[in-house]
Amino acid sequence: MPLVGAPRVERADAVRNRLHLLATAREMLAEQGTENLTMDGLAERAGLGKGTVFRRFGxxxxxxKALMEDEEQAFQKQVLAGPPPLGPGAEPLDRLIAYGRARVGFMIEHREITRAGLDGRQSVPTGSEATLSRMHIRMLLGQIHLGAADLDVLAVQLTAALEGPLLLYLSASDLTEASLQIEERTAQGWQDLVQRVCRP
Amino acid sequence: MPLVGAPRVERADAVRNRLHLLATAREMLAEQGTENLTMDGLAERAGLGKGTVFRRFGxxxxxxKALMEDEEQAFQKQVLAGPPPLGPGAEPLDRLIAYGRARVGFMIEHREITRAGLDGRQSVPTGSEATLSRMHIRMLLGQIHLGAADLDVLAVQLTAALEGPLLLYLSASDLTEASLQIEERTAQGWQDLVQRVCRP
Incomplete structure (x- = not known):
C-alpha cells in the first residue's frame, strides 16, 4: 500500500480473485472446519496458483484475517448506519447496550475465524484489531454523563470486558457445548455491567 | 504426569536442572531480550543437552510459560498469604482494588514473558491461564453485597477488563514509551471501575 497519494485501487482481476478466494475459503471452512484450511488446499480448490494465494494472504x-475483516465490515455498517438502537438514533446508553449484545453474538458466530486467524508470531491481537469496539464505546461514553472519569481507559476496559471473555477466557468447549446459554448470559452480563458503570 | 495416584515428585536432579534452566533463561532474557531466547541457545548456555531442554519445555x-508460572506462584503467595489489603484481612472491596492494582503492575513488569509465552498453535490463552484472577475476583465479589448479579459472568468480565487491556489492546510501544503513566492510569482505572460496579 502506498504511504502517500491516492488510496490503492485494486485491479478488476485482483478484486475478482480476492472475492473468489474468500468465497472458496468460506466453503472449505463450512465443510471441513478450520484445521483443514491450508494455503495449498485453498489454491487447489480455487483453481488459482499458489503464488496468487501467497501474495494475497501472506x-x-x-x-x-481477511475473512474476519470482511465480516467486520458488514458488522460495522450496521453500527454506523443500521437501524437503532445498534445504529444511530437511540440514547447513548441504549446504543452501548445494543452494541455489546450484537458484538457478543457476532464474536460467538465467528469464533472459529477469530481465534484461528491469530498468527503465531503475533500471538495476541494488539491495538488495531480492536479499533471498532474501542472507538465506538469511547464515543458513546463521551455522550453519557459520567462525571470525572478517564474515558479512554474506561473504553479500553469495557472493550476488554466485552471481547476478552470470548477471546481469552472461554474455552472452545464452553462455546460449543452451551453456546446459546453462554451467549445469553454474556449479553445480559454486558447489559448489567454497563448499567452499573453508567448509573448516575 | 500420572492421571491417578500420588502427585508426581520431581527427582532431585530434575529439580536442579529445572531451576538452573529457568535461572539461565532469566539471565538470557535480561541480557538479550525475548527474541534471542531459543531452545538451542538455552541448552548451550546452560551446559545441558538439547534433549533435556526439549523434555522439560516442549x-x-x-x-x-514455565518462567511465567514461576512468577505467578510468587504473586499468588502474596495474594493468599501476604499482608492486607492484597492479602487476607481487609474489606473485600479494598482487596479487589488492591488485587487489580497489583496485577496491573505484575503484568506490566512481566509483559515480555506474558506475550512471548503464547504458543502459535494455541493462539490465545484460554481458560486455565486466567485461573488465579478469575477465581480470586469471583471469591471477593461473593463477599460484596451486589444484589441480583450473575457473579460468574461478572468475574469473567472484570478479569477481562483487568488483564485484557495489557494482553490485547495496548501495544508494545504503549507499554515501553509511557510505561509508568500507562501503569498508573490503568491501575487507577481499575479502582474507578470496581468502585462504580460495586456501588450499593
Missing part, C-alpha cells in the same frame, strides 16, 4: 493466518 | 513457548 500466511495461513492471513486467510482468517 | 517448545520455545514452553520456556516462557
Amino acid at each position: 500466511t495461513r493466518a492471513g486467510i482468517f | 517448545t520455545r513457548a514452553g520456556i516462557f
Whole structure:
C-alpha cells in the first residue's frame, strides 16, 4: 500500500480473485472446519496458483484475517448506519447496550475465524484489531454523563470486558457445548455491567 | 504426569536442572531480550543437552510459560498469604482494588514473558491461564453485597477488563514509551471501575 497519494485501487482481476478466494475459503471452512484450511488446499480448490494465494494472504493466518475483516465490515455498517438502537438514533446508553449484545453474538458466530486467524508470531491481537469496539464505546461514553472519569481507559476496559471473555477466557468447549446459554448470559452480563458503570 | 495416584515428585536432579534452566533463561532474557531466547541457545548456555531442554519445555513457548508460572506462584503467595489489603484481612472491596492494582503492575513488569509465552498453535490463552484472577475476583465479589448479579459472568468480565487491556489492546510501544503513566492510569482505572460496579 502506498504511504502517500491516492488510496490503492485494486485491479478488476485482483478484486475478482480476492472475492473468489474468500468465497472458496468460506466453503472449505463450512465443510471441513478450520484445521483443514491450508494455503495449498485453498489454491487447489480455487483453481488459482499458489503464488496468487501467497501474495494475497501472506500466511495461513492471513486467510482468517481477511475473512474476519470482511465480516467486520458488514458488522460495522450496521453500527454506523443500521437501524437503532445498534445504529444511530437511540440514547447513548441504549446504543452501548445494543452494541455489546450484537458484538457478543457476532464474536460467538465467528469464533472459529477469530481465534484461528491469530498468527503465531503475533500471538495476541494488539491495538488495531480492536479499533471498532474501542472507538465506538469511547464515543458513546463521551455522550453519557459520567462525571470525572478517564474515558479512554474506561473504553479500553469495557472493550476488554466485552471481547476478552470470548477471546481469552472461554474455552472452545464452553462455546460449543452451551453456546446459546453462554451467549445469553454474556449479553445480559454486558447489559448489567454497563448499567452499573453508567448509573448516575 | 500420572492421571491417578500420588502427585508426581520431581527427582532431585530434575529439580536442579529445572531451576538452573529457568535461572539461565532469566539471565538470557535480561541480557538479550525475548527474541534471542531459543531452545538451542538455552541448552548451550546452560551446559545441558538439547534433549533435556526439549523434555522439560516442549517448545520455545514452553520456556516462557514455565518462567511465567514461576512468577505467578510468587504473586499468588502474596495474594493468599501476604499482608492486607492484597492479602487476607481487609474489606473485600479494598482487596479487589488492591488485587487489580497489583496485577496491573505484575503484568506490566512481566509483559515480555506474558506475550512471548503464547504458543502459535494455541493462539490465545484460554481458560486455565486466567485461573488465579478469575477465581480470586469471583471469591471477593461473593463477599460484596451486589444484589441480583450473575457473579460468574461478572468475574469473567472484570478479569477481562483487568488483564485484557495489557494482553490485547495496548501495544508494545504503549507499554515501553509511557510505561509508568500507562501503569498508573490503568491501575487507577481499575479502582474507578470496581468502585462504580460495586456501588450499593
